[in-house]
Amino acid sequence: MKKKTFVMVIIALVAVSFSSMAQRVDRTNFKAGVHLGIPFGDISDLSNFELGLDLGYHWGVSELIDAGIATGFMNAFINNDTADFGPVVVEGNFPNIQYVPVAGAFRIYPTYDFKIGADVGYAVGINDGNTGGLYVRPIIGANLNSTTEINISYVKISDDYDFSMAALGILFLF
Template identity: 55%
Template sequence: MRKNTFLLVILAMVSLTTMAQTVDRSNFKAGILAGMPVGDASNYSTFALGLDVAHHWGVSELFDAGIATGYIHAFGESNSLAGGAVTYEFEDLQFIPVAAAIRIYPTYEFKFGADVGYALALNENIDGGFYIRPSIGYNITGNTELNVSYIKVSNEVDFSMVAVGLLFLF
């Protein structure tokens, strides 16, 4: 079942890339992110890195709607129990979000919005879950954006992190 889900996500990403090449490329975005887990996630993860891919269509001058995906890799942490007598290694967590995206542009430099969808878990022992990512972005140049976001994947154990990302518009 997981192989079928993973294959479906790969096909969706390839379709997104192909579609981005056939429409107005100025709204295709790709970039990197780095984050720190917060809340319960900080007990079993230390740091996260990821990739972002999105395509937005201009609904109006002030509003975009689109789709977003990517990859999040949270690195597991080592914890000691019983005064250091026992060390437990938490495994890394990997997610592939598939989401709808909206962005609102109050000015040319600033934007805010959210991605809402589902995050597929690539680990065998956890399930995916509801994915939400509110964000605030700043245009550094005409094709480079710096953003700050809060990422949350809700399943039997919530995974949350605060991230900083750099996106490039193509």
């Protein structure tokens, strides 16, 4: 219940803070895409790859800056029934590790075709035993054309274990 209330408060704050920006700037973008991640850290003992969906809505704050909201779905596929955490080996039937991030997003555009930025918020744990945690995702992207972006990112979720990964994604702008 606390997790659900926390997520709703974040969504409300982000929506209220960006509603005034949307009134001042006429450029908006809905973004949807997918990414493929390679886990490392503690999670690499359980999973070899992650697949995710990215959704976002950005408002143009200026010619050089966008701000918005980001969400999606991340699923780290478990590769076996044994996890090796150094001296401790754990056996069992592990579920896929799943998160739904709820984040604020910002992008800086040094040029029209290149962008850097980050998504920062909370990743809600979906599978049993997953408590979720602070979500940070720095991103570097490049426009392939006016409606398609390719990006690389680093994802870090501060949970009971180290959920870190490098990801390659493609986004479509609507």
